[in-house]
Amino acid sequence: MAIPLLDIRDLTVEFATRNGTVTAVKKVDISINKxxxxxxxxxxxxxxxxxxxxxxxxxxRAGRIADGSIVFGGVDVGGADERTMSELRGREMSMIFQNPRAALNPIRAVGRQIEDVMIQHGLATRGNARGKAIKMLQAVRIRDPEQRYHAYPFELSGGMCQRIVIAIALACRPQLLIADEPTTGLDVTTQKAVMDLIVELAAERQMATLLITHDLGLAACYCDRIVVMEKGEIVESAAVETLFASPQHPYTQRLMRATPRLDSQVADLLPADDERRASTKRQPIGPPLLEVDSLVKAFGSAANEVRAVDNLSFTLHEGESLGLVGESGCGKSTTSAMIMRLLDPTSGALTFAGSDIAVISAKQFAHHPLRSKLQMVFQDPTDSLNPRWSARRSIEDPMRRLDQLNRQELNTRVSVLAERVGLPAHLLDRFPHQLSGGQKARVGIARAIALEPKLLILDEPTAALDVSVQAVVLNLLASLREQLNMSYLFISHDLNVVRLLCDRVMVMQAGKIVEEGPTEKLLSEPSHAYTRALLNAIPHPPAQASSIHSSSAHPPVTAL
Amino acid sequence: MATMSRTRLIAWRVVQAVPVLIGIVIVSFLLTRALPGDPAAYFAGPAANAESIQQIRVSMGLDRPLPLQFISYVQDLFRGDLGTAISTGQPVIHELTTRLPASLELTGFALLFSMIIALPLGILAATRPNTWVDHLCRAVVTAGVSLPTFFTGLALIYVFYYLLGWAPSPMGRLDFLYLSPPKVTGFYVIDALIDRDLETAWGALSQLLLPAITLGLFTLAPIARMTRAAMLQTLESEFIRTARAAGLPRRKVLFTYALRNAILPVITTLGMVFSFALGANVLVEQVFSWPGIGSYAVEALVVSDYASVQGFVLTMALLFVALNLLIDVIYTLVDPRLNTQE
Structure with missing residues (x-):
């Protein structure tokens, strides 16, 4: 067998923290071939x-390689001096990162940032760097590369920024590309475009790629082999086909189960014996609860008007769960802010529980009796909690403001709510930074259901969570809906997740609903091209081993 | 295209300064009127009776209603006439133009001195947290803020003038052996250099050194602290990791990537420190008999010298506005993100 390009043996990484040494990586063996x-x-x-x-x-600074060896192309990386490393980095192995906009220097033109790398590694001189940087921009399919050369990261979209980061990483034709969650936070269609671009450039340059991701579906679509890590250790390592056909380790099995597939039900995400599984009973649909009629939100001056939400109408019935799907900038968050009456619509009517709430200004609605019947769960479980409030204080906040309860009653209510969302009572006095992501999500949900709302707006409630936690939270949401007879407006970019929780789905693009229908029908027979593009772009773990790689065979999406 | 919007942005900032200036003129006028004490009584001297005081009040125009006084004040302003200082009998504008450069020279040198020390110290401390450089930085910062300037000044005079005899006597801007250089900028060191008179330049510089260091030790602290904090924060940013992963050398990462991003809050601090030092260096001026604007203002305040105080407040306010304008301009040059703001 040929010598691998990269050979990691027994790698152990430790971090010095205030509470002593923490081992982040334990005896990891990885090898990658050319x-x-x-x-x-x-x-x-x-x-x-x-x-x-x-x-x-x-x-x-706090981290160090405590043990093991890393050999890359015959060079001992662990023992190499800083000079050798500088030559290796960017030239022989390079890296692209999560959150591309933050990964670029905010006050340096993107073209210059590409030049810096090329000049550093001797692939360009000051004289010809500019031309070469523009060529690189072309290679990552940036339109108008001459103009974009002068652009700053804040002037570009997330997908464009990631292309720039890829251009920086590939400028010197490295042998190994490390992609660390390269598409997390990007829209699905952008994700597909970026991943296809990476695959294509890698193939063209015969480059090895190390794709680091939390998304099994993504890994299944684009990788030859997969290594599964848990708590710093490799628990399983196998070719994609083998891994998906017969996962050996319980953690891999749990992870696979928790990853939504085309055919899975919400309860399927958790093991059969898990008591947190939601029942799959469908709720009876009642009379209309929320009627949205010709809702418009325009920004900008009259001459230069941008309609974030353009003539939107829909009806949400009691007990129904409605999905609103679209990519960033499509107007779904503006819609939810208007329904929550945080934002005043430009025109249109909002009838909630029989009364028109669009006529009440956003300021006054905070004290309106209907306000308690309308609650929201936010995307980021950390940012949506006051960092100086304990979980208990956060949960009781809406009751303090809108209900007249004494201390005793408050405590009882909070305990009931905590039990309902599965938050252990001893965690109630902790602060957000002392809670895990899943626990913080539960606090957010408990706070939202504290006033027994009729309608809960869920704005990407699981987007920031790990898949195993997402599985639990989705099941919790499904159970709560049944127990409390709530209606959901579920906002997400992820059709896969929406499908698990919603009876009906609307697809939104550029402020308009382009398609609407019962979930199963919309997903199986999408009629609008945009819906099909969205569905196509979602990377799925294979249902059977034979279908692997089928989705990477799609022609690359080069727009965006 | 980018430069076009940049020029427009800068022009807009300048225009925005106009209402501020109008406000300053009004406020400085009203504030001085609110001062306790009667300038007419002071001017008339201890032997005056009520009648002569009244006479002086009329001659100074202080008997007229406030709006009328204000109008004639503004009219005088437009003619460049800031009135006459009661205590010295000199036109205020003359006093200010001789004293302001003295203060500016002192503050400017002090700031230069503290920047030369504080910036490298802050950067080194940020790149090597919890090493001896970091501890040194912390010690210098603490000492800088906690030692009062009059104490540092006296200590320096004691050591370098009295004990070692290295420094000239702390008596003003230039030893009486020298003639002041022909006025171009009002800064003696620079004027002497323009005049190619190295001896006078050296004389002026050696007079300047001790007070500038005294003030500099005080202004060093906030600059070093802000540099360290801003660098620490920037060095943890994700784009620094990208630059390192791309194999850029340490020097490039540190200066082109980190420092240019970290410099923005440092510039703000510099501006604040400069304007603060300009007003607050009265103590240093007193210790070194420095004929600056600070001691002038204190003397004028004591005797309710309206014209001088107004002149001082107006000058300082103008300086502040100019300085903030300069900082805004530097900001727009360093940070491209500001160009898009309305």
Whole structure:
């Protein structure tokens, strides 16, 4: 067998913290051959990113490689001096990151940032760097590369920024590309475009790729082999076909179960013996609860008007769960803000529980009796909690404001709510930073249901959570709807998740609903091209081993 | 295209300064009228009776209603006439133009001195947290803010003038052996250099050194602290990681990537420190008999010298506005993100 391009043996990485040494990566063995694509899959805290930082030796000051060897192309990376490393980084192995906009220098023109790398590694001189940088912009399919050369990151979309980061990483034709969650936070269609671009450029340059992701579906679509990591250790390593056909380790099995597939029900995400599984009983649909009629929100001056929401009409019935799907900038968050009466619509009517709430100004609605019947769960479980309030204080806040309860009653209510959302009572006095992502999500949900709302607006409630936590939270939401007879307006970019929770789905594009229908029908027979594009772009873990790689065979999406 | 909007942005900032200036003129006028004490009584001297005081009041125009006084004040302003200082009998504008450069020279040198020390110290401390450089930075910062300037000044005079005899006597801007250089900028060191009179330049510089260091030790602290904090924060940013992963050398990462981003809050601090030092260096001026604007203002305040105080407040306000304008302009040059703001 040929010598692998990269050979990691027994890698152990430790971090010095206030509470002593923490081992983030334990005895990890990884090898990649030339031209191969390896996926490292794991949830937050699994050590997958730390492994890649160790590989480039760009660990934080507190981190150090405690043990093991890293050999890349015959060079001992662990023992190499800083000079050798500088030559390796960017030239032989390079990296692209999550959150592309933050990964670029905000006050340096993107073209210059590409030039910096090329000049540093001797692939360009000051004289010809500009032309070469523009060529690189062309290679990552940036339109008008001459103009974009002068652009700053804040002037570009997330997808464009990621292309720039890819251009920086590939400018020197490295042998190994490390992609650390390269598409997290990007829209599905952008994700597909970016991933297809990486795959294509990698193939063209016979480059090995290390794809680090939390998304099994993504790894299945684009990798040859997958390594599953949990708590700093590799629990399983196999070719994609083998791994999906017969996952060996219980963690891999749990992860696979929790990843939504085309055919899974919400309860399927959790093991059969898990008591948190939601019943799949459908609720009876009642009379209309929320009627939205010709809702418009326009921004900008009259001459230069932009309609974020353009003539939107729909009806949501009691007990119904309605999905609103669209990509960033389509107007779905503006819609939810108007329904929540946080934002005044430009025109249109909102009838909630029989009364027109569009005529009440956003300021007054905070004290309106109907306000308690309308609640929201936010996308970021951390940012949506007051960092200086305990979980208990956060949960009781709406009751303090809108209900007249004494201390005793408040405490009882909070305990009931905590039990309902599965939050252990001893966590109630903790602060957000002392809680895990899933626990914070539960606090957010408990707070939203505290006043027994009729309508709950869920704005990407699981987007920031690991898949296993997402599985639990989705089941919790499904159970709560049945127990409390609530209606949901579920806003998401992820059709897969929406499908699990909604009876009916609306697809939104550029402020308008382009397609609407019962979930099963819309997903199986989408009529609008945009719906089809969205569905196509979602990477699925294979239902059977034979269908692997089918989705990477789609022609690359080069627009966006 | 980018430069076009940049020029327009800067022009807009300048226009925005106009209402501020009008406000300053009004406020400085009203504030001085609110001062306790009667300038007419002071001017008339201890032997005056009520009648002569009244006479002086009329001659100074202080008996007229406030709006009328204000109008004639503004009219005088437009002619460049800031009135006459009661205590010295000199036109205020003359006093200010000789004293302001003295203060500016002192503050400017002090700031230069503290920047030369504080910026490298802050950067080094940020790149090597919890090493001896970091501890040194912390010690210097603490000492800088906690030692009062009059104490540092006296200590420096004691050591370098009295004990070692290295420094000239702390008596003003230039030893009486020298003639002041022909006025171009009003800064003695620079004027002497323009005049190619190295001896006078050296004389002026050696007079300047101790007070500038005294003030500089005080202004050093906030600059070093802000540099360290801003650099620490920037060095943890994700784009620094990208630059490192791309194999850019340490120097490039540190200066082109980190420092240019970290410099923005440092510039703000510099502006604040400069304007603060300009007003607050009275103590240093007193210790070194420096004929600056600060001691002038204190003397004028004591005797309710309306014209001088107004002149001082107006000058300082103009300086503040000019300085803030300069900082805004530097900001727009450093940070492209500001160009898009309305």
């Amino acid at each position: 031209g191969e694509t390896l996926g490292i899959v794991g949830e937050s805290g699994s050590g997958k990113s730390v492994t890649s930082y160790a590989l480039l030796r760009i660990l934080d």
